[in-house]
Amino acid sequence: MFKKILIANRGEIACRVMRTAKRMGLATVAVYSDADALSPHVLMADEAVRLGPAPAAESYLRADLILEAAKATGADCIHPGYGFLSERESFARACEEAGIAFVGPPPSAIAAMGDKIQSKKLAKEAGVNVVPGYLGEIDDTEHAVRISAEIGFPVMMKASAGGGGKGMRLAWNEEDVREGFEAVKREGLSSFGDDRVFIEKFIEEPRHIEIQVLGDKHGTVLYLGERECSIQRRHQKVVEEAPSPFVTPDMRKAMGEQAVALAKAVGYHSAGTVELIVSGADPTGESFYFLEMNTRLQVEHPVTEMVTGLDLVEEMIRVAAGERLRLTQDEVRLDGWSIETRVYAEDPYRGFLPSTGRLVRYRPPEAGDGVRVDDGVAEGGEVSMFYDPMIAKLVTHGTTRDEAIQRQVEALDRFAISGLGHNIDFLSALMQHERFQRGALTTGFIAEEYKDGFTGQEPDEPLARRLAVAAVMVALTRAERDATIDGQLGPAIRPSPRRIAELGERRFDITVSGTGSARDVSIDGAPPVPARLDWSPGEAMARVTLDGEPLWMRVAPTLTGARLTTRGATHALRVLPPRIAELSRHMLQKAPPDLSRLLICPMPGLLTQLRVAPGDRVEAGQILGTIEAMKMENNLRALKAATIAAVHASVGDSLPADFVILEFE
Known part of the structure; x- marks a missing residue:
């Protein structure tokens, strides 16, 4: 077994690899750019080596600097994580030549699967289903138009060396091809240094399903079930789960066996993923086609770990050290259900625009009881323009899919981030969406269900009542605190227990009796019910319990009430004395500025x-x-x-x- 491992990556994947390495007794080495000098992965490692300036091309993509760092620190193996150099044949080969073990597949397998055109030819030869398309060189836009017409619209144009949703355009007609072909070439060249493009048939009602494979250097290759990755935005995965609500045991076996056949055909070892596009319009489940093979650890690997009980990073390290796999295909078990949501620095209320800046507040939910958080950031840190906008991965596990979903909703309620835009509200709304809950998923889910953009999850009446009670109790807690501050002019005035809470057009007349965190509340004249607010002024998170049902929320007090964030939306509530509330109903709202020009x-x-x-x-x-x-x-x-x-x-x-x-x- 190795003694010291260098992680040639950053952020959450670097931290995730280090946790396993430390548990295995390996010393760890981090590398970092100037932008990451104080990042958690640097502080977690036993040693850290600076690579260079913030741009990846001058730091994390410098294979020569990474190899120098490995030699200088005495690392005997390198784990590449994902992204950056993880699927560069040249890097794996350079490690091999330097006598440093590469924790990943052999260079030949990376080369074979790294070219999407060549990989499809190899897949077809190995007996794997492939999507109809054109795999040859495309001369120019006019050639692309002719090819697309021959295949039949709609078609997907993809950068040959692409990945991560970059360098992809869907074309429904000739105009789309003319508009998008050159953009795909530019994105391919910018992101991957390769402007070649291929075109294939776009599958109707597509589901994106991938098979996790794991192989050793002794010829054994296993499949570890599938992951459903259909919830995507602009071809970037947002939600992943294992198993898939669509895949039957027979489908799983057929897909898995084809994935294993492809892996064996290229002499694959280590962890890898065979991605498939599946037609949801085919009830037989037989219409599945090879997309690509990712010759690395996937971002979404935790859901497979949660249902199989395996640590894929540990397996990768053991395989790289020459060990045999410790289980057989018959011993692979899928236990329960797991869902992963990707918490991104983006603003769903503004068309998912990227958001950069400082994490003024970062408080993820506590791990345990079916909740796992993989992250590589810390409060006070910065999400910069130089790297991927993912902040964290929230992973939940349950005995059923419904339980895993409910744990996601509750954990997202307890996830506090401020200082930049994030997509927590959107992720919660996805989890609560009726179509998602019944498993009717396609890669077009977000575009179809949020045609007009995301405006927040509308609260139903029970939730609105709990929000109103929470806002009133927050307001009373603040008022009671203020009444005890020294230096008051005259005797302290106890705030009135009756308030009107306004949530949009809805109004709730609430009377609170008692003192402290546990009280009784009456809503619109109904008999009082017990309520409890666990919150103190200045805290970001609160838990309100109404009639025995708890609800976590993020709290931001305002001059006239509070902004409460929970269950997929930020709710602005006004809390006013009855007389003021009546007067305010007649006040005119100021019209927003006209920005149409x-x-x-x-x-x-x-x-x-x-x-x-x-x-x-x-x-x-x-x-x-x-x-x-x-x-x-x-x-x-x-x-x-x-x-x-x-x-x-x-x-x-x-x-x-x-x-x-x-x-x-």
Whole structure:
């Protein structure tokens, strides 16, 4: 067995690998860029080596610097994590030549599966189902248009070396191909250094299902069940679960055996994933096709660990050390259900725009009782523009799918983040969505169910009542605290126990009796019921229990009430004395400013294209420019026909969010 391991990665995956390595008795070495000098993975490691400046190209993608760090610290193996160099054949080969074990598959397998065009040819030869498409070289846009027409729309255009949702465009017609083909090439070149593109048939009602494989250097390859990864946004996974609510035992066996056949065909060892696209329109479950093989550990590997009881990182390390797998295919068991949600630094209320900044508050839910949090950030740390926007992975496990879902909802309620935008509300809303709960999933789920964007989960009447009680008790707790502060002019005035709580158009007349955290409340004249508020002014989290039912929420007091975040939305409540509440009903709301004459930059990013000039006439839907953020291109379109009055930015400008790019007449 090895003695010291270097983790050639950062963030949550570096921390996750270190936890296993330390449990196995291995010394750990971290590498870091200047942006990560005080990151948790650096502080967790036994040793840490600086690589260079913040950009990945000058730090985490420098294989030579990583190998120098391994040699300088005496590391005898390197775990690449995922992303960065994890699927670079050249890096695995360089480790081999340096006499340092690579905790992953052999270079030949990485090369074979790293080229999506070549991998599909190999899969077909190994007897694996492949999607109809064109795997040859595509000359230009016109050639792409002809190929797409021959395959039959809709088609998917993909960067050959792509991954992680980058370098992909769905085309429903010829116009989409003309608009997207060059963008796919650019994203492929920018993200992966390869601008080759392939085109394949887009499967209707598609489900994204992947098979986890695990092999050793002695010829044994196992499949460890499947993961359902259909909940995606812009081809980036958001929710994963194991097993899939769609896959039957017969499907699992057929998929697993094909995945094993492919792995054996390329001499694979270590952990890897065979990704499949499955037609949800085929009730037989036989329409599944090979997409690609990821020759590394997947982001979503924890759900497989939760249902199999295996530690995939430990298995990878043991395989790299030459050990045989310690179980057979017949011994693989799937116990219960596990769901993972990815907590991203993005704002779902603003079209999921990336959000960067400091984590002013970061308090994940406590691990245990079916809850696991994999993260690599800390309160006070920064989510920068240089790396992936994922903050953490929240993983839950239950004996049933419903139990795993409920644990997700409750854990998300207890997840406190402030200082930047995040998608916790959206994840909670997904978990509560009726279609998600019955397992009717496709890769188009988010686009289909949130056509007009995300505005928060609307509370039902029972939840609204609990929110109203919580807001009133928060207000009374603050008022009672204020009444005890020294230096009051005159005797302290005890706040009135009756308040009107307003939640949008809903109004609740609430009377609170008693003192302390446990009281009785009457809602709209109904008989009193017991209520309890576990919260003190200044705390971010609170638990309100109404008539025996607890609810966790994040609390932000306001001048007239509180903002309570729970169950997939942030709810602004006003808490007023009855007389003031009656007067306020007649006050007019100030109209929001008219921004329709402005094109506003939706996120921090680089303006890579600007297609208009002052005086130009544009039509609704016309592309005006392109913003590149986190290696993704985002087209800015005109919402209506108009004439350009003024332009305030130039191609190459780095723009902040909300910058006015141009004005319409």
